[in-house]
Amino acid sequence: MRRKWNTIVIRKIPAWYVLFSAAFCLFVAMLSGNLQPWYTNNFLHTGLQPISQGNTAEPKVALACNVFWGEEFLPQMLDTLAQQDAKITFFIGGSWAKKYPEMVKTIADGGHELGNHTYSHPHPNNLSKEKNQEQIIKTEELVHSITGIKTNLYAPPYGEYNNTVLMAAHELDYRTIMWSIDTIDWKRPPAQVIKNRVISKLHNGAIILMHPTAPTAEALPELLREIKNKGYTVVKVSDILQ
Incomplete structure (x- = not known):
């Protein structure tokens, strides 16, 4: 009879209660510091952390321009x-660089920093570590053959x-770069919208994501002036990480 009673009790324990208990124990372990060595070794020390902003101690912002389609708006942006x-x-x-090697050289010759945006623009989360690394390495080798520059920043x-x-990039000595301000310029909003979107969110260490689109090229002159008027200096991504 006792064995039957035990079985009935076990079956009556709700699934949510089991999950809640496990989560509570995990929370207590985190507070007690028991998980800190595991967290530190597996995330902080391995570099498994994407970077979305830089040094917040100084009024500097970085523009990160992802380039994969066309070249028609880049000359205007580079002139600005x-x-x-x-x-x-x-x-x-990478595939863009193969199609427009002279533009890649022009960007590099202008003193701008080159990062890695994969070769064929796949969905990285759908790829194995090895396939992600193939994308990075193929682009790295191509950019190096064109400019002599080895990329070490990765924008998935x-x-x-x-x-x-993250591990694929880390093992190749790359830092994975995200952003803290998104222009959302790929939707081709009016130039004024792009400018206002950035200026309203400016902060120390901001990484501002953009693409070479028509409204971006149009917005860029006034955007740069407004950023400077707000007391910020525009720098490369690697500079803002120091």
Whole structure:
């Protein structure tokens, strides 16, 4: 009779109660510090952390421009950057670089930083670690053959990442870069919308994501002036991480 009573009690324990109890125990372990060595070794020490902003101690912001389609708006953007003496970071897609090697050289010759934006713009979360690394390495080798520059910053397409993606980049000595301000310029909003979207969210260490689109090229001159008027300096992504 006692064995039958025990069985009935076990069956009556709700699933949510079991999950809640497990979560509570995990929370207590975190507070007690028992999980700190595991957390530190597996995340902080391995670099499995994407970077979405830089040093917040100084009024600096970085522009991160992901390049994968066309080149028609880049000359205008590069002219604007040169006129305002601003150096930024361009994350280069490998297949795009193969199609437009002279533009890649022009960007590099302008003193801008080159980052890695994969070769074929896949969804990184759908790939194995090895396939992610193939995407990075193929682009790295191509960019190096064109410019002599070795990339070491990685911007995953679609802003996708998981532990596999982060580890793939980390093992190749890359830092995975995200953003803290998104222009959402790929939707082709009016230039004024792009400018206001950025200016309203400016903060120390901001990484501002953009693409070479028509409204971005149009917004860039006034955007750079407004950023400077607000007391910020525009720098490359690697500079803001120091």
